[in-house]
Amino acid sequence: MNAKKKRRLAFAACLLAVGCILAAVIVYGLGQNTMYFRSPSDVAAKEVSQGVAFRLGGLVEKGSLRHGSGADVRFRVTDGATSIPADYSGVLPALFREGQGVVATGALNSSGTFVASEVLAKHDEKYMPPEVVEALKRSGRWREGTK
Amino acid sequence: MTGELGQLSLCFALALALVMALSGLLGTRPSAIVARKIASSSAMGLLVFVALAFGCLTYAFVVSDFSILDVANNSHTLKPLVYKISGVWANHEGSMLLWVLVLSLYAALVCALKRGGERLTSGALGIQGLLAAAFLLFILFTSNPFLRLDPAPFEGAGLNPLLQDPGLAMHPPMLYAGYVGLSASFAYAASALLVGEEGWARAARPFMLIAWMALTCGIALGSWWAYYELGWGGFWFWDPVENASLMPWLIATALLHSALATEKSGAFRTWSLLLAIAGFSLSLIGTFLVRSGVLSSVHAFASDPTRGFFIMVLIVLAIGGALALFAWRAPTLQGGAAFEPASRETAILLNNVFLVASCACVFVGTLYPLLLDAINGTKISVGPPYYALTFAPIFFALLLLVPFGPKLSWKRGDLKAAWRSLFPALGLAAVAALTVLALVSPRGLAATGAFAMAGWLIGGSLVDIRNRKGARASAFAAAIAHGGLAITLMGVAGTTAWRSETLAVVAKGQTITVGPYLLRFDGVTREQGPNYIADRGHIAVMDDGKPAAVLLPEHRFYPAEGQDMNDTAIRTNGWRDLYLALGDDRGGGRFTLRAYVSPLAPLIWLGGLVMALGGFLSLWGRLRVKEPEKKAAEPGVAIAAE
Numbered sequence: 001m002n003a004k005k006k007r008r009l010a011f012a013a014c015l016l017a018v019g020c021i022l023a024a025v026i027v028y029g030l031g032q033n034t035m036y037f038r039s040p041s042d043v044a045a046k047e048v049s050q051g052v053a054f055r056l057g058g059l060v061e062k063g064s065l066r067h068g069s070g071a072d073v074r075f076r077v078t079d080g081a082t083s084i085p086a087d088y089s090g091v092l093p094a095l096f097r098e099g100q101g102v103v104a105t106g107a108l109n110s111s112g113t114f115v116a117s118e119v120l121a122k123h124d125e126k127y128m129p130p131e132v133v134e135a136l137k138r139s140g141r142w143r144e145g146t147k
Numbered sequence: 148m149t150g151e152l153g154q155l156s157l158c159f160a161l162a163l164a165l166v167m168a169l170s171g172l173l174g175t176r177p178s179a180i181v182a183r184k185i186a187s188s189s190a191m192g193l194l195v196f197v198a199l200a201f202g203c204l205t206y207a208f209v210v211s212d213f214s215i216l217d218v219a220n221n222s223h224t225l226k227p228l229v230y231k232i233s234g235v236w237a238n239h240e241g242s243m244l245l246w247v248l249v250l251s252l253y254a255a256l257v258c259a260l261k262r263g264g265e266r267l268t269s270g271a272l273g274i275q276g277l278l279a280a281a282f283l284l285f286i287l288f289t290s291n292p293f294l295r296l297d298p299a300p301f302e303g304a305g306l307n308p309l310l311q312d313p314g315l316a317m318h319p320p321m322l323y324a325g326y327v328g329l330s331a332s333f334a335y336a337a338s339a340l341l342v343g344e345e346g347w348a349r350a351a352r353p354f355m356l357i358a359w360m361a362l363t364c365g366i367a368l369g370s371w372w373a374y375y376e377l378g379w380g381g382f383w384f385w386d387p388v389e390n391a392s393l394m395p396w397l398i399a400t401a402l403l404h405s406a407l408a409t410e411k412s413g414a415f416r417t418w419s420l421l422l423a424i425a426g427f428s429l430s431l432i433g434t435f436l437v438r439s440g441v442l443s444s445v446h447a448f449a450s451d452p453t454r455g456f457f458i459m460v461l462i463v464l465a466i467g468g469a470l471a472l473f474a475w476r477a478p479t480l481q482g483g484a485a486f487e488p489a490s491r492e493t494a495i496l497l498n499n500v501f502l503v504a505s506c507a508c509v510f511v512g513t514l515y516p517l518l519l520d521a522i523n524g525t526k527i528s529v530g531p532p533y534y535a536l537t538f539a540p541i542f543f544a545l546l547l548l549v550p551f552g553p554k555l556s557w558k559r560g561d562l563k564a565a566w567r568s569l570f571p572a573l574g575l576a577a578v579a580a581l582t583v584l585a586l587v588s589p590r591g592l593a594a595t596g597a598f599a600m601a602g603w604l605i606g607g608s609l610v611d612i613r614n615r616k617g618a619r620a621s622a623f624a625a626a627i628a629h630g631g632l633a634i635t636l637m638g639v640a641g642t643t644a645w646r647s648e649t650l651a652v653v654a655k656g657q658t659i660t661v662g663p664y665l666l667r668f669d670g671v672t673r674e675q676g677p678n679y680i681a682d683r684g685h686i687a688v689m690d691d692g693k694p695a696a697v698l699l700p701e702h703r704f705y706p707a708e709g710q711d712m713n714d715t716a717i718r719t720n721g722w723r724d725l726y727l728a729l730g731d732d733r734g735g736g737r738f739t740l741r742a743y744v745s746p747l748a749p750l751i752w753l754g755g756l757v758m759a760l761g762g763f764l765s766l767w768g769r770l771r772v773k774e775p776e777k778k779a780a781e782p783g784v785a786i787a788a789e
Contacts, residue, residue, distance in 0.1 A: 015500075022504050025537050026511050033533035034516075037526035055528060071652050071739050090650055091378075091730035091739045095711065134526075 035105065039135030040082040043108070050108045056084065056116075057103040057135055065098050077102060077114070079135045088116040150215050153203030154293040157283060160196035160251075163189045164280035167254070171273025175266050175342045183269045187258045190272055193279060194255040201235075201248045204292050208235050214299035217241065217292045223305040223707045225678040233316035234306050239438060239454070240292035242319060246434070247282045249320075249327040250275065253354065257331060260770075263350025270338025271331070271351075278330055281461050289454045305707035308679065314372040322365030322392055326430040328358025329395060332402065333427035336420045337469055340476040348409040348419055353769055355406060355423075359399045360762040366392050367755030378713040378728035380743040382642065382751055385534050390513040391433035394506050398426040401502040404495045404552075412557040413484035414492045417477045418499070424473060428466045429506075435462055436513070489562040494552035501545035508537040546600050546636070549629050550607025568614075572606025587645065597640030604633035621768020628761025635754025641747025649742045652733050662744030664725055665689040669697075671729075671738060679703040681714070684729040684738065688718065700729040702738075724748045 037055045038048060048054060061083050064076035071090055075098075076083040086104060096102065096119065106116035167189040174183035204217070208231050213219040221238040222231055236245040254275040261268060286292070309315075331354035339347035369392065374382045383389060402422040409419040435458045486492035512529045519525050550572055554565035579602030583595050608626040615622045649661040655670040669685040681701040688696045698716040705711065718725045723746045730739030 018500060018504065022507060022541075025541075026508055029508070029533045029537040030511070030515060030529065033536065034527045034529055037528070055526075067733055071650050091728070091741050096731070 037103075039079045039138065040077055040084040041079055041135070041138070043084055043114075044082045048108055050110055050112075053105065053107045055103055055105050056086070056114050057101070058083075059136070060096065060098050060100055060102050062098045077104065079138075084114050085112075086114040086116055088119050090119070093120060149203045149207050149212065150293040150295060153200045153207075154291070156196045156200040156203065157287055157291075157293070160193055160200065160247075161280060161283040161287065163193045163196060164276050164283055166276075167193060168273050168276030168280055171269050171271075171276050172341075174269030174273065175338065177266065179269075183265055186269050186272045186276070189276070190251070190254040190258045193276075194251040197244075197248050197251045197279075200293075201244055204241060204244060205232060205235050208232065208241075211303065212299075213301070213303055214296055215292075216294040216296040219296050219300050219303050221306055222303040223678065224302065225707065226306065226311070227677055229313070229316060230306060230311045233310075236319050237306055237310045237315070240286070240290045242323075242438070243282065243286050243290050244292055245320065245323055246327060247279060247286065249323045250279050250282065250330060253328060253331045254279065257334070257354070260353065262353065263335070263346050264342075264344055266342045267335065267338050267344045267347060267350060270341045271334040274334035274337045275330065278334075278465070281464070285454075285457050285461065289457050302707075305678075305705065308703065308705040308708055308710050308712050309376060311678075312372065312376060314368055314376070318365060318368045318372060321361055321368055325358050325360075325362030325365050325399075326392075326395060326433065328354060328361055329399060329423075329427040329430050331355075332358065332406075332423040333469070336423035337472055340420060340472050340480075343476070343480060345416070345481065348406040351423070352406065352410065353766055355399065355403055356762050356766040356769070359396070359403055360759045360766070362392065362396045362399060363755055363759045363762065366396060367752045367759075370755075371752050374748070375715050375717055375726075376712075378715050378741065380646070380648070380726050380728075380741075380745060382639075382748070385512070385529075385531050387513045388437050390509050391436045394509050394513075395426055395429040395433060397502050397506040397509070398422060398429055401499045401506075402426050404498050408492050408495045408557075409483075412486065412492060414486055415495070415499075416480060416483045417473075418483070420477065420480075421473060422499075424466070424469045428462070428469070429510075431458075431462045431465060435459065484558075486557070487559040489555065490560045491552060491555040491557050494548065494555055497548055498545065498552065501541055501548075505538050505541045505545070508534070508541065512537070543596075543600065546604060546632070549604055549632070550610070553607075553611045553625055553629075568610055569607060572603050572610055575606035575609075576600070576602035578602060589644070591644050594640050594644035597636055597644075601633040601637045601640070604636070605630055608633070619768055621764050624761045624765035624768070626761075627764060628758045631754045631757030631759075631761060633754070634750050634757055638747045638750030638752075638754060641750065642745045645746045647744045651740055652737050653740050654735070654737045659740070659742065661725070661742040662723075663690065664695075664742075664744065665692075666727075666740075666742060668738075668740060670736065674701070676703065678707060679705045682729065682732070682738075684727075684740065686716075686727060686740070688725065698725070698727050700727040700740075702729045702732075719749055721749055722747060 035054055037057060038046070040056070040058050042048075043056065056077055058077040058079040061076040061078040064083075066074045068074060073088050073092065074085065075088075076085050078084075086106070088104065088106075103120045104114065104116035105118040105120075106114055109115050167186055170182040170189065171186035173179050174186050176182075206212075207215050207218050208222050209228065211218065211222055211224045211231070213222075217238060217240045221241075222234050226234065235241040254272060257268060257271055257275065332351045335347045335351035335354070339345070366389075369389065370382050373384065373389075374380070402419065405415045405419045405422055408414045409416055435455070438454075438458065512533050516527050516529055519527055550569055551565055554560075554568055555562070576599040580595050580599035583598045584590055587594075608630040611626040612623055615626075647662040649659055651659045653659060653668040655668060658665055658667045660666070665688075667687040667689070669687055671682045671684050674681040674683045681703040683699050683701045686698045686700070687694060688698055696718055698718055700716040701714040703712055703714055713728050713730075716727045723744060726743040726745060728741045730741055732738055
């Protein structure tokens, strides 16, 4: 093996090592940091363990919105079949309304209430988050043409 | 009438693009002088007709011609003129037309600058012709902006108010100038593979620089827009749409460095070609992600699946074709020149490894959720913690190496001498770290590390500038661009570590504190804007007990679009932003109010501008100086003249 070949081999080995490290970092990072999307029915059925962050999506149940002290709010997220109580402290997005689609990030506490750290409703009132549409379709409560 | 004229121009443009593709590719044969002439004139013709079509659409938006479907869907008579114009590209059809307009501008620029040999230029025009033809077909068959609507409605549906903003009016053209600018280096690379010409890296350099500058500015503008418009006080959300613009930037940055090595010392010949292909491929993938509707966001206009399919086919053909060409022709090219382990080439190699690795992290984080959804319908999202764990350390390692590059010579450098000359930079890093530890609370490892790094980068740039005293302005380009990186880093670290935030429900007369400021809420007035109604909060700001300003954040409702949004109020002293967003109405005159104090936030975007300035200096130096080697590099000219 001449010097040039040796150098090439060493270079290829280095590159392979870098690639492996990178792959390991990415896989580890993904394993630690992916958040699943759940509908209220999923939460009821799968018994999501408390403290694990996930995204909860559905409609804000009509008549469930209560303002607490300060910026606290409490509401229920429903997919028509099941509903889950949710607590949030913060500014609600402009299009947060009862009966409208919502996606919240957070985790369940010990009493089964979803404590949201972030609440998203899209900026457009015609818009329904696609995950919510799918969740409603699965629970059989989706009506075509519903906005 | 304008609609038909626009439609006709698009058809002519398509015909010219096909002529340009054919004659450009034929022109790569040594004796095909006529074909090369035809390619050049059809590139100019293409620009004329695409510009005419774009002008027609703009005119239709300005005069609110609602007999055109695109205008009726996306405009409104009450919209201010500037947003009528920006509305042209704030929708799927118009934005695709803008894409082709930018592409034909670059093709015309390739003709006008005539860099590199005639065969190389001709091949590049041929590839650009192919791209233009593909996108014109896409427009004509799936996204025609000139479709008529009969009967014409009296009023248009309006434009998403989030997009009615000066920052966003400029953001898409800027970003497209970057995305599509990478098509020029792509075309040059593919042409170099076809004709086997080596001088492509030098020929394509100005286009790489323009594209990179535009991408830098476009990303900075988008981030700035998200900061002041979305009302969350954040500047980067690792949203797939943002990532779609970051990935081409990372690869374009790698390409800028590796192509320089190819040009100056002949290293990384094939690798630079591959990067040029990868850069534009990521632009195409970005366009697909953003425009096809697979991602739901303000950017996703197209919900028609045939459009997504068409773009997908286009991507597969462009990327697959280019890679096949690469696999076929690259082995016939001369291999890269050798270099010592301690040399600027090694520095650039490491730069490329880290940039490509960080891009891979972003790529996986962006596409993995889509892939998983496509495979088994599992919906997941990958958030900022993933990027903090993967992207951030890789990028940090890259920054650590930045000052070494310019200190090492080509081929064979002196690592010890480079290290010694960087002692002042090391000193500056220590000073920055100690200053942060001594003066600022809360103390944090991340912020201290980031400021030490910024000191190291700025120190490295200063050492570089001192060594080049008396040289042309363009010699300072790298030092300035690297300094810009340090400025952005300080901005990011400052806001992340020391931001203070207050959220409260306030009634009239109530006061809250945020950071060093005392804020008094003086109630809300109802205001009538040109096309919206606003609740305007009046907030008196006291700094050190003295009244400093009155800020007026608004909560706007746009009746035409049926949407509401926040208009934040930001007061900056250049170093620190006070940021107010008026939240939802809690009844009885009480509103939620969000207040942030973000130290060093303006530096984030200032750094982006400084980076772009570095690119501009380099470009200016390139275009001003006529290269003496130009004759020698163009055997085609000599043959033709004989």
